[in-house]
Structure formats: C-alpha cells, structure tokens
Amino acid sequence: MDAxxxxxxxxxxxxxxxxxxxxxxxxxxxxxxxxxxxxxxxxTLINMLVTLLDSTSxxxxxxxxxxxxxxxxxxxxxxxxxxxxxxxxxxxxxxxLAFHARMYGKRKxxxxxxxxxxxxxxxxxxxxxxxxxxxxxxxxxRLEIGRGLMHEPAVLFLDEPTTGxxxxxxxxxxxYIQRLNEQSDVTIVITxxxxxxxxxxxxxxxIMDHGEIVAVDSPESLKDSLGGDVVTLGLENSSRELFARxxxxxxxxxxxxxxxxxxxxxxxxxxRVADLVRLADEAGASIASVDLRKPxxxxxxxxxxxxxxSEREASVADRREEDGEDRTTAEAAEVAE
Amino acid sequence: xxxxxxxxxxxxxxxxxxRFLRTPSQIIGSLTFPLMFLLFLGFxxxxxxxxxxPEGVDYLQYLVPGIMGFTMLLxxxxxxxxxxxxxxxxxxxxILVAPVSRTSIVLxxxxxxxxxxxxxxxxxxxLSIPLGFELAGWLSIPLAAVFLLLIAITFVGFGIALASxxxxxxxxxxxxxxxxFPLFFLSGAIYPIEGLPGPVQxxxxxxxxxxxxxxxRAALVGASTYSPVVDFGALVISSIVMVSVGAxxxxxxxxx
Numbered sequence: 079m080d081a082x083x084x085x086x087x088x089x090x091x092x093x094x095x096x097x098x099x100x101x102x103x104x105x106x107x108x109x110x111x112x113x114x115x116x117x118x119x120x121x122t123l124i125n126m127l128v129t130l131l132d133s134t135s136x137x138x139x140x141x142x143x144x145x146x147x148x149x150x151x152x153x154x155x156x157x158x159x160x161x162x163x164x165x166x167x168x169x170x171x172x173x174x175l176a177f178h179a180r181m182y183g184k185r186k187x188x189x190x191x192x193x194x195x196x197x198x199x200x201x202x203x204x205x206x207x208x209x210x211x212x213x214x215x216x217x218x219x220r221l222e223i224g225r226g227l228m229h230e231p232a233v234l235f236l237d238e239p240t241t242g243x244x245x246x247x248x249x250x251x252x253x254y255i256q257r258l259n260e261q262s263d264v265t266i267v268i269t270x271x272x273x274x275x276x277x278x279x280x281x282x283x284x285i286m287d288h289g290e291i292v293a294v295d296s297p298e299s300l301k302d303s304l305g306g307d308v309v310t311l312g313l314e315n316s317s318r319e320l321f322a323r324x325x326x327x328x329x330x331x332x333x334x335x336x337x338x339x340x341x342x343x344x345x346x347x348x349x350r351v352a353d354l355v356r357l358a359d360e361a362g363a364s365i366a367s368v369d370l371r372k373p374x375x376x377x378x379x380x381x382x383x384x385x386x387x388s389e390r391e392a393s394v395a396d397r398r399e400e401d402g403e404d405r406t407t408a409e410a411a412e413v414a415e
Numbered sequence: 416x417x418x419x420x421x422x423x424x425x426x427x428x429x430x431x432x433x434r435f436l437r438t439p440s441q442i443i444g445s446l447t448f449p450l451m452f453l454l455f456l457g458f459x460x461x462x463x464x465x466x467x468x469p470e471g472v473d474y475l476q477y478l479v480p481g482i483m484g485f486t487m488l489l490x491x492x493x494x495x496x497x498x499x500x501x502x503x504x505x506x507x508x509x510i511l512v513a514p515v516s517r518t519s520i521v522l523x524x525x526x527x528x529x530x531x532x533x534x535x536x537x538x539x540x541x542l543s544i545p546l547g548f549e550l551a552g553w554l555s556i557p558l559a560a561v562f563l564l565l566i567a568i569t570f571v572g573f574g575i576a577l578a579s580x581x582x583x584x585x586x587x588x589x590x591x592x593x594x595x596f597p598l599f600f601l602s603g604a605i606y607p608i609e610g611l612p613g614p615v616q617x618x619x620x621x622x623x624x625x626x627x628x629x630x631x632r633a634a635l636v637g638a639s640t641y642s643p644v645v646d647f648g649a650l651v652i653s654s655i656v657m658v659s660v661g662a663x664x665x666x667x668x669x670x671x
Binding site: 128129130131149150153154158160162163164165166167168169173176177178180181182183185225 | 416420422423425426427429430433434437438504505506508509510511512513514515669
C-alpha cells in the first residue's frame with residue numbers, strides 16, 4: 079500500500095485553479111518533496127491532504143483512508159508542521175505536547191511515556207518546562223516536528239519546514255528530519271521552494287508549477303535527464319585535434335566550442351576530469367582552467383518550465399499587483415498559496 | 416471522530432485555564448472595568464431613590480449581581496477573542512487538524528471560557544463583600560453557581576458564534592464593544608428595566624442577560640423581578656440555542 083495515493087485531485091478558488099487534476103503516489107517510508115515556487119499550489123495540495131480544505135474534485139488516500147469520507151482516520155494517520163508557527167507560546171514545550179496528545183486521544187500512561195521520548199528525539203529534553211516564547215526559531219520548529227510525531231503517524235507533512243530559519247539552523251533541521259525518517263520509518267512529505275533542500279533531503283521530488291506536477295523522480299534522475307555534468311576546459315589555443323579526440327570517446331555525450339575553450343557534457347564529470355586533461359595533453363592543447371558544473375534542480379526546473387523559480391515567484395507577485403482591483407482573484411490566489 | 420470527545424474537551428479546557436492563571440495582569444485587567452462600575456455606581460447612587468427597586472433592597476445589593484453579569488459578558492467576549500487570536504498566531508490550525516469534531520472544539524472552548532468568566536464573576540462577588548454586600552443565605556452560593564454557569568454557556572456560545580464570522584481579532588474587538596454595552600444596559604443590571612421606554616423594554620425581554628442577572632439577584636439577594644424558575648427556563652433555552660448556533664457556525668469556519 080502506498081502511504082499516499084492522489085487521483086485527479088483538483089481545487090478551484092473562483093476563477094483560479096490552484097491544484098489541477100494531480101495524480102501521484104508517495105511510497106511508504108520515503109522522504110517525498112513537493113518542489114515549486116510560491117503560488118504553485120503546494121500548500122493548497124497539503125491542506126487538502128490533511129483535510130483542512132475540501133477538494134473541488136478528485137480524491138486521495140492517506141495511509142489507505144479517503145480524505146473525503148474517512149476524515150477522522152486520515153487525521154489520526156498524519157502529523158503536520160505548518161508553514162507558519164502553530165505553537166502556544168504561553169505553554170511550555172511539554173505542555174504543548176500534552177495538549178496535542180490529549181487532542182489525539184492519548185491517555186495519561188501513554189502521554190507520560192511518549193512526551194519524554196519525543197522531547198529527547200528533538201533534543202529539547204532540557205528545555206521541556208520552559209515556556210515556548212523563550213525558545214529560538216529553530217527550537218520551536220523542532221518542537222513542532224516532535225509534536226507532529228507525538229501520536230506516531232504514518233505520514234508526517236512538513237510545509238516549508240525551514241523557511242525563516244538561518245542557514246545553520248536549516249542544516250540542523252535537515253539533520254533532524256533525516257534522522258527521524260531513519261529511526262521511525264515515518265513517511266515524510268516536504269513542500270519547499272528551496273532547490274538545495276529538496277536535493278539534500280528527498281528521495282523523490284515532484285516538481286510543481288501552476289497547480290500541476292511537471293515531473294516526479296529522484297533528484298539524481300531529474301538532474302541526469304538534463305544530460306549530465308558539464309566540464310568546461312579553458313584553452314589557450316584552439317585545438318581541432320582535441321575536438322577530434324573528444325568525438326572518439328564513448329563517455330562524451332556532447333561537446334561544444336565556447337569562447338574560452340570547450341564545454342563537454344558527460345555523466346559523472348568528477349571522475350572524468352583527469353581523462354580530459356590527459357586528452358588535451360595528448361592533443362597538444364594547453365589548459366588555462368578547468369570548471370566542473372553539476373546540474374542542479376534549478377536547471378531541471380528551468381528546462382521543464384522555461385523559467386527559474388525566482389522568475390516564477392516574481393511573476394506571481396506582479397500578477398497579484400495587476401489584479402489589485404479584482405479582489406476575488408487576488409484573494410483566491412493568496413488563499414491558493 | 417465522535418461528536419463529543421471528553422479528552423479533547425478536557426485538553427482545550429486545561430489549556431484555557433493554564434493560560435488564564437499564568438497571566439495575572441490579564442485577570443486584574445479584566446476585573447478593573449466591572450470594579451469601577453461597582454465602586455462608582457454603587458457609591459454614587461447609594462442614597463438615591465431609584466424607581467422600581469425591590470422593596471427593602473438597597474442599591475449596592477441590587478447592583479452586585481448586575482456587575483457580575485457584566486463581568487460574565489466581558490469574560491465571554493474574551494473567549495471569542497481567544498479563538499481569533501489563536502487564528503492570528505496559527506494555533507487554530509493545530510486544533511482543527513486534530514481528530515476532534517468541531518462540536519467538541521466548541522464545547523471545549525465553552526468549558527474553558529465559562530470557567531475563567533465564572534472565576535472573574537466570583538472574584539467580583541468576593542470583592543463586593545467588604546464594600547457592604549450581604550448574601551441572602553448559604554443556599555445563595557449553589558443557586559448562583561447554576562445561574563453563572565448558564566450565563567457563561569449562553570454568552571461564550573454567542574462569543575464563539577460571533578468570532579467565527581470574523582477573520583482576525585481586530586475587527587472583532589471593535590464590534591464586540593457595540594454588543595457588550597447594549598446587552599449590559601438593556602439587562603436590568605444597573606437599573607430596573609421598567610424605567611426604560613416601552614419598545615426598548617421588549618429588547619430587554621429578549622436579552623438573556625436580563626434573566627441571568629435576575630436569577631443571580633434571586634439567588635444572592637433574595638429579590639427578583641421574575642420567578643427564578645422563569646429565569647432558569649429562559650437561560651436553559653438561550654444556552655441550548657447559543658451552543659447550537661456556535662457549533663453550527665464554527666463548523667463552517669474555513670481555516671486556510
């Protein structure tokens with residue numbers, strides 16, 4: 079059984095289709111990423127999957143339960159960390175967890191066993207009895223992640239888990255997420271607009287744009303689909319001989335002459351740099367510089383959608399300004415986000 | 416999800432109580448207004464001949480149950496505000512995504528809001544004793560508790576119903592003043608409603624607080640306009656109506 083199976087899921091807000099007939103599946107135990115610019119429909123999709131939003135059409139199963147008909151079972155099966163913080167700052171960390179546990183029907187004995195476990199898991203055992211308002215941003219995030227796991231859900235949703243955190247805290251948070259996935263084999267679904275985050279954490283990534291999924295695969299395969307790594311050799315003299323030799327190599331997928339020298343496309347570029355240098359030597363070309371570029375998910379997004387993520391986000395912002403007078407559309411777009 | 420989830424309701428209640436106890440400034444702040452009314456009106460009108468006052472009841476005796484009713488109104492509006500401030504800080508989502516029915520959430524909030532409102536009203540009662548307020552007898556306490564509970568359920572239910580129609584706490588905070596004060600002035604809390612012009616008297620008669628204050632007066636002072644049975648009946652009806660309306664409207668709150 080898949081952890082999540084989505085079939086033709088659609089959400090329309092007035093004139094805006096925020097999520098457009100999505101179908102995909104998330105396997106049990108994997109870290110699955112929904113990658114896309116703000117406004118791509120990621121949060122709308124998540125909100126439907128966690129039963130906070132009704133779908134316009136289509137359906138989905140979470141842990142085998144239908145999101146429309148088996149709301150209670152779906153909710154029992156999932157934990158969620160929302161994009162915006164959702165902790166009670168006046169309560170302590172332990173009290174926030176206790177509140178959550180009661181809401182999920184955990185009796186006293188279970189609570190007393192589970193709360194210290196969770197606090198230990200997210201490294202907050204020492205701060206358990208401090209009010210949450212004294213926590214740093216990263217600590218609050220960890221508390222929320224721990225709380226999401228409190229009732230031992232089958233699936234944990236993390237909506238933009240590191241937005242607003244500084245670089246170091248982001249790294250730490252990634253570490254926690256990976257460890258949780260390994261230790262508790264909970265399926266994790268992450269939405270993010272950070273390419274590096276999706277690349278680092280996710281076993282598979284669905285790239286979303288305008289409410290649609292344009293590709294689903296592992297980050298490696300997605301990047302590989304672009305043809306591979308590019309090694310650029312800066313040459314002091316143009317060398318026909320080198321180009322002829324490159325043509326002969328089976329591992330060279332493509333090579334093009336550039337202003338400084340030659341750009342060569344291949345798989346596993348890092349293991350081929352030495353070969354390239356030797357080829358150039360043999361061909362009598364003298365090398366001024368070597369540059370290895372591995373494709374990123376940003377390149378994948380660009381090749382699939384024709385623009386970069388930041389361009390997409392800027393255009394969404396522009397559209398909203400233009401639609402200023404048309405309140406319903408603007409509001410719907412905001413909700414869609 | 417069962418319609419009524421006792422553990423979830425208890426969790427919501429406990430959270431409200433903890434938050435209340437942890438902010439003494441808020442407790443003091445919420446009592447300031449009613450206490451000022453009690454002091455200034457109580458002493459200002461202490462010797463005045465107010466038409467319609469029950470025989471042998473001096474003004475302070477008349478006023479204290481009214482001010483307790485007013486305190487309940489403030490406490491209830493605070494409970495409505497709490498829902499919206501949960502929404503402002505994102506905590507409402509944590510509540511709504513839990514496997515607990517909306518009805519249970521409303522009941523939990525009513526339990527929490529009622530408890531804190533009742534505590535405040537009781538504090539007003541205790542503070543009025545050194546000012547010269549005299550209880551009619553020991554039976555006053557349990558009887559008053561029943562009326563306080565019904566007032567609390569009615570108006571916290573009302574606060575939740577109203578809050579569910581707002582998307583942020585600012586708008587609600589403004590509107591609520593325009594509702595609390597008419598309810599207060601049209602309830603016989605500080606003067607008998609017989610003194611009001613005819614049509615306005617009808618407004619007072621459909622105001623549940625009229626029966627709440629009258630019931631409290633019957634319990635605490637031993638003098639009332641209507642029979643305590645009438646007061647009790649009216650409040651039971653208003654409680655049921657308000658809880659139903661609150662649950663109905665809260666069921667339809669969109670969260671995202």
